[in-house]
Amino acid sequence: MELTVLGTSSMIPTKERNVSGYFLAFEKEGILLDCGEGTQRQMNHAGIRRTRVTRVLITHWHGDHVSGLIGLLQTIGNEEPTTKLEVHGPQETKKRMQHLLQSCVFENKVQLEIYEHDPNWMREICEGKSVHVGKMVVKPEQVTFVENGKKFVYIPDTTLNKFIPMLAKDADVMLIESTYAADLPEKAEEYMHLTANDAAMMAQQANVKRLVLTHFSQRYKEVSQIQSDASTIFPETVCAYDFMKIKV
Numbered sequence: 001m002e003l004t005v006l007g008t009s010s011m012i013p014t015k016e017r018n019v020s021g022y023f024l025a026f027e028k029e030g031i032l033l034d035c036g037e038g039t040q041r042q043m044n045h046a047g048i049r050r051t052r053v054t055r056v057l058i059t060h061w062h063g064d065h066v067s068g069l070i071g072l073l074q075t076i077g078n079e080e081p082t083t084k085l086e087v088h089g090p091q092e093t094k095k096r097m098q099h100l101l102q103s104c105v106f107e108n109k110v111q112l113e114i115y116e117h118d119p120n121w122m123r124e125i126c127e128g129k130s131v132h133v134g135k136m137v138v139k140p141e142q143v144t145f146v147e148n149g150k151k152f153v154y155i156p157d158t159t160l161n162k163f164i165p166m167l168a169k170d171a172d173v174m175l176i177e178s179t180y181a182a183d184l185p186e187k188a189e190e191y192m193h194l195t196a197n198d199a200a201m202m203a204q205q206a207n208v209k210r211l212v213l214t215h216f217s218q219r220y221k222e223v224s225q226i227q228s229d230a231s232t233i234f235p236e237t238v239c240a241y242d243f244m245k246i247k248v
């Protein structure tokens, strides 16, 4: 797998950093993790053709993570009108995609397949509990399995919670937000984000091999403080930058 970082800023793009977007190439799959405003242009700079995208994973519907979607669909449709594209996201993704498609004068030529994922359902399964889906009872062992290979985890906008180390356990690479340096825990709490220390502690608890920090507040022109805060707790830390490539 190879990850190309397309945007490392939090809500507001800066001269150095675009908003969220990451492209994960894996065999024939091209998985776009979030698609903030300007992601297409970042793809141009990174040399990634839009039609390489086979799936878009939307982590949540904040503007800085999805505002580039409509333009991307328009371009992909123009380049190859029969292209199929899977869009995966949280609950209400189907409704929001519909709103998005209706918001512009635009003929959608991409064959969209939209999937919604229920975080509560996932949470229970992660905790080893069976869940009810309609009249069916689904046991964790029926829908989860370990496949040998590499593990890559992406954790965007979040507060500290016990599910992070659970989901990221033994990952080869954990890409996680670190909006603030360690000296602004009150800001992190107010805006529901992580500091560098939080992210590093999560990496330690999850026993990941490499920690990659991203989603930096626009207050930081450069991120050496974030890097040094996190490295003190978890030495295998790097701060991502736009167009960085990471082999997993």
Ligand SMILES: [Zn+2]
Pocket (backbone or CB within 6 Å): 010, 011, 020, 062, 064, 065, 156, 157, 215
């Ligand atoms: Zn965000």
